[in-house]
Amino acid sequence: MAHTAFDEMNGGGIGQADPAAVRQAYDILKAWLDKTSPEHFNTRRSQAEMLFRRIGITFAVYGANESTERLIPFDIIPRVLTKPEWDFLERGLKQRVTALNAFINDIYGAEECIKAGIIPPDLVYRNPHYRMEMRAFDVPHDLYVHIAGIDIVRTGENDFFVLEDNARTPSGVSYMLENREVMMRLFPELFSRHRVAPVENYPDALLATLRSLAPQSATRDPTVVLLTPGRYNSAFYEHSFLADKLGVELVEAGDLFTKDDVVYMRTTEGPRRVDVIYRRLDDDFLDPLVFRPDSVLGVPGLMNAYERGNVTLSNAVGTGISDDKAVYSYMPEIVKFFTGEEPILHNVPTYRCREREAFSYVMDNLKDLVVKEVNGSGGYGMLVGPHATRREIDEFAKKLRHAPDNFIAQPTLSLSTCPTFVASGVAPRHVDLRPFVLAGADEIRIVPGGLTRVALKEGSLVVNSSQGGGTKDTWVLDA
Amino acid sequence: MLSRTADNLYWLSRYAERADFLARILDAAHRLAALPSSYGGRESNEWASALSSAGDPELFRTLYDTVNEHTVCNFLAFSAQNPSSIRSCIATARENARSIRTALTTEMWDTINGAWLELRSYEGRDLSREEFTQFLDWVKRVSLTFDGSAYRTMLRNDAYWFTRAGTAIERADNTARILDVKYQILLPASERVGGSLDYFQWTTILREVSAFNAYHWVYRESIKPLLVADLLILNPEMPRSLASCYRMLVEHLDLIADAYGRRGESQRLASKMRAKLGSADIERIFASGLHEFIQGFIAENNALGAAISEQYLV
Numbered sequence: 044m045a046h047t048a049f050d051e052m053n054g055g056g057i058g059q060a061d062p063a064a065v066r067q068a069y070d071i072l073k074a075w076l077d078k079t080s081p082e083h084f085n086t087r088r089s090q091a092e093m094l095f096r097r098i099g100i101t102f103a104v105y106g107a108n109e110s111t112e113r114l115i116p117f118d119i120i121p122r123v124l125t126k127p128e129w130d131f132l133e134r135g136l137k138q139r140v141t142a143l144n145a146f147i148n149d150i151y152g153a154e155e156c157i158k159a160g161i162i163p164p165d166l167v168y169r170n171p172h173y174r175m176e177m178r179a180f181d182v183p184h185d186l187y188v189h190i191a192g193i194d195i196v197r198t199g200e201n202d203f204f205v206l207e208d209n210a211r212t213p214s215g216v217s218y219m220l221e222n223r224e225v226m227m228r229l230f231p232e233l234f235s236r237h238r239v240a241p242v243e244n245y246p247d248a249l250l251a252t253l254r255s256l257a258p259q260s261a262t263r264d265p266t267v268v269l270l271t272p273g274r275y276n277s278a279f280y281e282h283s284f285l286a287d288k289l290g291v292e293l294v295e296a297g298d299l300f301t302k303d304d305v306v307y308m309r310t311t312e313g314p315r316r317v318d319v320i321y322r323r324l325d326d327d328f329l330d331p332l333v334f335r336p337d338s339v340l341g342v343p344g345l346m347n348a349y350e351r352g353n354v355t356l357s358n359a360v361g362t363g364i365s366d367d368k369a370v371y372s373y374m375p376e377i378v379k380f381f382t383g384e385e386p387i388l389h390n391v392p393t394y395r396c397r398e399r400e401a402f403s404y405v406m407d408n409l410k411d412l413v414v415k416e417v418n419g420s421g422g423y424g425m426l427v428g429p430h431a432t433r434r435e436i437d438e439f440a441k442k443l444r445h446a447p448d449n450f451i452a453q454p455t456l457s458l459s460t461c462p463t464f465v466a467s468g469v470a471p472r473h474v475d476l477r478p479f480v481l482a483g484a485d486e487i488r489i490v491p492g493g494l495t496r497v498a499l500k501e502g503s504l505v506v507n508s509s510q511g512g513g514t515k516d517t518w519v520l521d522a
Numbered sequence: 523m524l525s526r527t528a529d530n531l532y533w534l535s536r537y538a539e540r541a542d543f544l545a546r547i548l549d550a551a552h553r554l555a556a557l558p559s560s561y562g563g564r565e566s567n568e569w570a571s572a573l574s575s576a577g578d579p580e581l582f583r584t585l586y587d588t589v590n591e592h593t594v595c596n597f598l599a600f601s602a603q604n605p606s607s608i609r610s611c612i613a614t615a616r617e618n619a620r621s622i623r624t625a626l627t628t629e630m631w632d633t634i635n636g637a638w639l640e641l642r643s644y645e646g647r648d649l650s651r652e653e654f655t656q657f658l659d660w661v662k663r664v665s666l667t668f669d670g671s672a673y674r675t676m677l678r679n680d681a682y683w684f685t686r687a688g689t690a691i692e693r694a695d696n697t698a699r700i701l702d703v704k705y706q707i708l709l710p711a712s713e714r715v716g717g718s719l720d721y722f723q724w725t726t727i728l729r730e731v732s733a734f735n736a737y738h739w740v741y742r743e744s745i746k747p748l749l750v751a752d753l754l755i756l757n758p759e760m761p762r763s764l765a766s767c768y769r770m771l772v773e774h775l776d777l778i779a780d781a782y783g784r785r786g787e788s789q790r791l792a793s794k795m796r797a798k799l800g801s802a803d804i805e806r807i808f809a810s811g812l813h814e815f816i817q818g819f820i821a822e823n824n825a826l827g828a829a830i831s832e833q834y835l836v
Contacts, residue, residue, distance in 0.1 A: 096639070274621040287624035295621075298524050311834045312782050313713045321592060 048457040049199045050471050051122065066121045068520060071236050076120070076462060076469055084464050085227050088119050090177070094225050116513035117222060119229065122461045122474060122495040129240075129491055129519040132195065132203060132478065135388030136270060137487045138378060140191050141481045143210060143365050147187040150175040151361060161380045162373045166397075170365030173417060174326060176333060180350045183258050184484040188250070191480045192216075192320075192493075195388070197459040204391045206475065210362040212323045215494040215514075216479050217281040220245060220288070222494075222516040233237070240491035240519040244327035245479070246288035248490060249321075252483035253289075257318045267317035268308060270299070272324050272340045282323050291321075301344030304351040319355045326360050346395045351402050353469045368417040368451045369395055391513075392454060395449040405452040406443065409436050412452040414443065416520035427504060460503055461515065463497055474500045474505050476517065493520035523625070528621040528684045529835035534634070535614035543696040544598050544608045547576045550729040552655070555591060558724055564568065568726075569594040575730075576596040577606060585641060591692050594668035595654065600645060608661055609645065612637050624682050628748055629671035637664040657816040664677030680781055682773040687830065690774070694767035700730050701816045708747040709812060724750050731762040752804040753813065768796040771826070777833070788829040795822055 049055070052069040093133050095114050124132075151155050151174075162337045167173055194206040227234055250267065257265035271282035273295050286293035297459050298308050307314035322329065328338040330345040340507065348354045351379025365371055372393035378386040393411075394401040405412060414426040426439040442449055458494050460471035478493030495515040496506035506512040552570040570589050573579055576598055585603055586593040601607045605614070616638035619626055628635075644657050669689065676682040701708075707723045724745050728734040733753060740759060741749050759764045771792045779785040807815050 203526075274617070283620075283623040290526050292527075293624050294524065295526065298526050307723075309836075311523050311525055311528045311684075311778075 048471070048473065049197065049202075049459045051197070051459050051474075053471075054200070068125045071119070072123060072233070072462075072490070075233065079096045081468055084119065088117075091119055091225050091229055094228065095221070097130055115218065115508045116499060118288070118463050118472075118497055118513050118515045119501075120228070120462050120464055120469065120499075121226060121233075121516040121518045122476075123237075123518045123520060124492065127335045128203075131387070133489055135205075135386075136193055136478055136489055137205070137375070137482050138384065138387050139205065139208070139383055140175055140188060140482050140487060142190050142374070142378040142381045143191065144186055144482060146377050147210075147359070147362055147365060148185045149188075149381070150364065152181070154416075156377065156380055159380065161371065161376050162370065166367075166369055166373075169362065170364050170367055172326070172361065172367060172486060174361035176346060177352075177359070177361040180352070181367055182359045183352070183355050184255055185278060186256065186482055187362050188365070188484050189252055189256060189357045189359075191482070193388075193480060195476045195478065195493075196391070196456055197474075197476070198456055203372070203388060205388050206391055208365050208374070209477075210358060210365045213359070213477070213479065214244060214278040214281055214323075215477055215496075217284040218514045219479070219490075219492065219494045219517070221284075222514055226516040237518065237520045240521040242428065242490045242492055245490045246285065248481055248488040249285070250291070251485075252481040252488060253321055253357055254483045255483035256357060258352050258355050260353055261318035265459065266316060267319040268294045268299075268317050270294050270296070270320050270322040270324055276323075283371075285321075289321075293322060294325075296342050298339050299342045299345075301342065301348050304344070304348045305476065306342070306345065306348045306354045306411075306487050308380060319357060323358045327362065329356070329374075350390055365451060366418070368393070368415055369431070369448075370398065370417075372451060391456060394452040396443060396450040396452060402443075402447050406440065406451075408426075409440060411455060413455050414439060414450055414452045416449055418449070426480060429457065430503075434511065455504070458498075460499065463500075463515075465499060465511075472499070472501070473504050474515065491521075492517035497516045507517070526834050527622050527625045528680065529831070530618040531681055531802045532684045532688035532830070534615050534622075535668075535685045536692040537611040538634070538665050538668040539689050539692040540606060540696065541611040541615070544576050544606070544611070545661040546730050546732060547572050547597055547700075548595060549655070549658050550726045551594075551731065552571040552651075552725055554722060554726045558642075571703055572598065574647050577604060581831060582763060597769060599654075604748050608659050612661075612664070613640050618736070618792070626629075627671065627675040627750065629675045633664065633671050637668075649745060663702075671713045675731060680778055683777045683781075683833070686774045687771055687778075688755060690767045690770040691762050691823065691830070692761055692829055694764050694771070695820065697731055697762050697767070698816055699821065700727060701751070701754060702813075705813045705816060708751050709808075720747075722746060727754070731760075733760060733762065736760060744759050748804055748808065751808070755807070755815075756799060756802055756804055764795075765799040768799055772796045775830070784831045786829070788826060791822070791829050795819075795826070 052065060052073060053424045054066050055264055082221065087174055092114060092497065093115060111157060145154060153227065156162055157167060188210040192209040194205055194209065196206045197203050219242055225457060244280050253267045254265055267289070268291055269286040271279060271288065271293055273279065277281070283293055294308055298310070300397050301308055306317045308317050308321070324340055328340040331338045332343050333346040334341070349356055349360070372390065372395055375386050378384070389479045394405050396402045396405055403415065409426070410428045412427070412428045416424045426435065428436065458473040458475060462469050463472040465472065473497050474497045476493050476495050478489055481488040494507070495517040497513050497515055498504055499507045499513045551568050554568045557722065569591055573582055573589060573594050581604060582597050585601065596605065596606055599608045602609060604610060608680060616634050619631055623631060649657060672682070672685050676685065704727055707720060707727070707813045724747055725734060727750055728737050731754060737745065737750070739751055740757060742755060743749065751761050753763060755764050758769060759767045774787050775792050779789050
């Protein structure tokens with residue numbers, strides 16, 4: 044199917060690299076690609092790698108034993124989106140995140156959407172990410188999802204789909220920012236010939252968002268911290284990078300304690316009150332008194348302070364429910380129910396294996412479908428039918444039959460491709476896009492673009508960094 | 523600032539300083555071991571002495587059978603089992619640095635991270651004598667660059683002061699350890715062994731604290747054990763002397779106390795030691811026992827470390 048993919052530079056399909064067919068957004072870039080030698084690309088690429096290694100951008104791959112720190116491959120050819128394309132995405136993203144917040148507020152409160160039959164109750168109440176604790180109180184400003192990474196794929200000139208909603212602790216924004224820095228250092232001439240919308244204001248937007256969410260009991264100058272599981276976490280680089288850009292303390296659980304339901308951090312000058320915690324730690328580990336008692340990454344008493352309204356957790360506890368891929372499949376109805384509007388961004392058609400009819404369809408068509416675990420992430424535990432062997436399909440079918448509720452299936456989308464510098468030269472590779480949406484008490488902020496992930500293997504559709512994916516700088520042309 | 527951040531900064535600079543100390547000890551041992559035995563080059567002694575100045579002999583014995591150049595160099599330079607080897611110092615410094623990236627300047631991070639990356643090119647193979655010397659020079663350069671980048675690029679606030687305090691307390695400990703192992707060489711009794719032999723032992727001590735040239739500038743005399751001890755313990759001009767280290771400690775701990783508006787045990791201990799060193803006299807120290815003095819110092823220096831930790835770092 045890959046050979047019919049929409050190419051964001053050449054349009055149509057891959058075989059038609061007719062210069063006349065180049066899409067306008069890529070005009071200048073195409074000319075540049077044509078006149079630049081592979082040696083020059085190679086030099087620039089190794090310079091880029093050196094820059095990344097020096098600044099220490101690495102990520103840890105779980106289970107990889109030879110080295111725990113690796114660079115995510117960076118592709119030096121940018122991906123280009125036009126202003127109208129971005130405006131459309133931006134409207135769709137704002138609508139979707141608004142709906143997500145209303146939905147989560149509702150399932151921990153009035154439960155209107157369940158009463159109205161928009162979503163089956165067991166999908167909510169029996170969901171492993173549903174947190175009973177959250178029914179007991181209201182979070183500040185009724186906002187739950189403050190930072191969302193909405194994964195978007197494209198299949199044609201005007202065809203964008205939401206692939207996943209990441210409403211827990213989405214990562215990758217540091218790559219968006221560093222990719223741009225590195226590109227500007229390596230290719231200043233390209234930036235002088237394009238009007239690329241800046242992304243460097245993301246940290247300011249994030250800080251403004253976090254501050255807007257401070258609890259009422261906070262002072263007018265609330266103290267924000269970023270809570271990390273620590274330097275062994277795969278995204279630790281990003282945590283420290285963001286804390287630095289935000290100018291807030293990067294804390295580990297041991298740096299925090301609670302007293303009389305107020306959270307403090309241990310400083311060289313004694314305890315200091317904390318008002319907003321941008322936590323990059325899963326719900327399960329936040330507070331050993333409430334969630335996993337074996338968690339050493341959490342802060343005992345944190346949930347009590349949270350319930351008392353003495354601290355804001357960002358994102359709120361219990362947002363993981365919207366990462367669930369079965370819940371995802373109801374998003375079109377959820378958007379309509381809570382916003383009263385037609386969804387601007389469409390879902391990928393999704394078969395819920397929990398439904399008998401869908402299940403038998405999926406079983407009969409495994410070789411054409413992508414099957415995912417409803418709670419999976421990072422590209423682990425999924426089946427890409429067209430790329431799987433007979434035996435892999437049979438193995439997967441067994442898992443599916445054993446627990447159909449845990450899976451959904453989607454048609455294999457032919458993701459759009461972008462020119463990418465690989466061993467054989469410049470060649471099309473499949474991409475997706477993760478824009479970062481910030482929902483504050485005052486407004487929703489989105490910096491133009493996001494993180495483009497690219498599957499570096501020819502024909503591969505899996506863009507996750509843990510599965511050999513790379514990243515690209517993403518340009519929104521401000522024409 | 524976060525107590526953990528201060529703790530990491532403090533230990534980061536201690537490890538950077540310690541790596542430099544280890545490199546100097548190994549360098550000086552190589553020089554001495556290379557001398558003909560009639561000039562004091564007694565190989566096995568020198569490596570045993572390097573080991574007791576810079577390492578944990580008990581841990582060493584669990585890992586190696588004999589004390590010689592090869593085993594001691596391996597233990598002090600590259601052993602992953604030795605938490606105070608050069609390799610471990612750089613690795614731990616880098617781990618510390620990584621968890622507080624936000625508190626470091628880019629230049630400091632580059633130095634530590636770059637050192638950690640470059641360390642691999644020396645590890646895991648047999649280095650020739652020449653390569654090993656290059657390695658030691660490289661280690662000294664890393665510490666120098668780290669120190670310099672801290673000095674040149676950090677904001678003058680508590681982060682910087684904790685960094686300097688870490689350097690100073692580690693340096694004091696290192697100088698004192700050299701004296702602790704070699705004190706008998708400096709005592710008058712050893713002079714009977716004869717001139718030339720001890721001369722090279724004394725100059726080795728000076729080289730271990732990078733003070734061979736400084737000695738002549740300060741005293742304008744041939745090398746005498748009493749003055750070597752004076753230089754290392756009491757001379758305020760000598761940056762690695764105990765007196766200098768305490769001047770630096772008092773200065774930076776006071777800056778912290780002023781900024782926080784509160785003095786505590788660490789300021790009290792540091793001032794007390796500084797006053798003691800300021801009023802001491804090297805002849806009286808020799809008269810009342812050099813070894814006892816040094817051991818007392820090491821204990822009090824450790825007590826100050828514990829006080830800093832208690833007051834700020836936990």
